[in-house]
Amino acid sequence: MTTSTIAPADVDDLLPGLVALRRDLHAHPELAFAEHRTAAVVASALRALGLEVHEGIAGTGVVATLRCGTGYRSVGLRADMDALPMVSLGDQPWKSCHPGAHHGCGHDGHTSMLLGAAKQLVRSRRFSGTVHFFFQPAEEGHGGARVMVEQGLFERFPCDSVYAVHNWPDLPLGQAQTRAGPLMAAADRFDIMLRGQGGHAAQPHRTADALLAAGQLVVLLNTIVSRRIDPGDSAVLSVTRIEGGHSHNVLPAEVRITGTVRSFDAAAQDRIEAALRDTVAGVALASGTETQVQYTRYYPATVNTPAEAALALAAAADAGLQASLAERPAFTSEDFAFMLQRCPGAYLWLGQGRAAGDTRASHPLHHPQYDFNDEALPLGVRWFTAVAERALAAPASSEHLSSR
Ligand SMILES: [Zn+2]
Ligand SMILES: [Zn+2]
Structure with missing residues (x-):
């Protein structure tokens, strides 16, 4: 178990706005490369923070940049924005109003957490360097991350490291896990055609x-x-x-x-x-x-680099999470893998399961009644914030001088 002596960032005042945002995104799910409304909501929220905002990367992708201090390092924080092509069977007031589309994987939560972290980092500014916020389209089977990378993401927005998170219903709320090396699998598809001549069964x-x-x-x-x-x-x-x-x-x-x-x-x-x-x-x-x-x-497989996996766990502890090593990788897959092929980084599983005895429904990812657990929002905001603060910690004065 990784522990921290740092007090978690106070983000409680951001929560009412983030919960409303998350539920609005849940009610308006959009499929791969068609996240037009979502991207517009994200871009306008980032602009309202005074950030430099770039739209139209991989179609509906949005990138914003925040600089602070004189540090020369940079970190990328990534969230996915797309929903799944599936029927929603939710009964919440914020259930999907787009037939055939459902936020069944919690990307509405990921997007909200990263926007919350942008707000927190803009006001706390406890880092020295550059933070790039990557909001990507089309994670679900269409490789939006690959398209962003192919369109020059890391040439336009160079990063020393890159991080992302996925809500994880199998882990209780308040816990987080990752590991060095493979965390999620490579996914391949095969299609085989066999041809005879056809004929009478007799x-x-x-x-x-x-x-x-x-x-x-x-x-x-x-x-x-x-x-x-x-x-x-x-x-x-x-x-x-x-x-x-x-x-x-x-x-x-x-x-x-x-x-x-x-x-x-x-x-x-x-x-x-x-x-x-x-x-x-x-x-x-x-x-x-x-x-x-x-x-x-x-x-491809999602493979964490060791130093960044350790930083992700330390940041989870900073965020007040119980952070531990994942015992084994999962056989599901994730297109953040394309970013990790180009840049050191790590992917975190953020627990969002209900505690034992909690009678409220908790559904697995891709379930028609799945809904992101809003209680995980402040935890993800604090984790993204702590990642940036650790990756861009103000250098010791001697290092600072020697770098000039
Ligand atoms: Zn998914
Ligand atoms: Zn997902």
């Missing part, structure tokens, strides 16, 4: 049976992780969809198989893709089908 000898080949392939794909990957490495391969066939007496000409692969290590990821391609080629040869494989690596 004459199977006259066609290559794509459906039978698909059945064999599902079984063989499920042996890749257990037989081809070092038991000390963690990985998952799941087949999630099979499509093919229309009738009881027709052998289909085409069958499609789709699934996902999760891994933490680039070498294991390479071996899984290679084994998948070999397995498909082997089944094609044995069955006489033609096959096509599309293998897409959409998010």
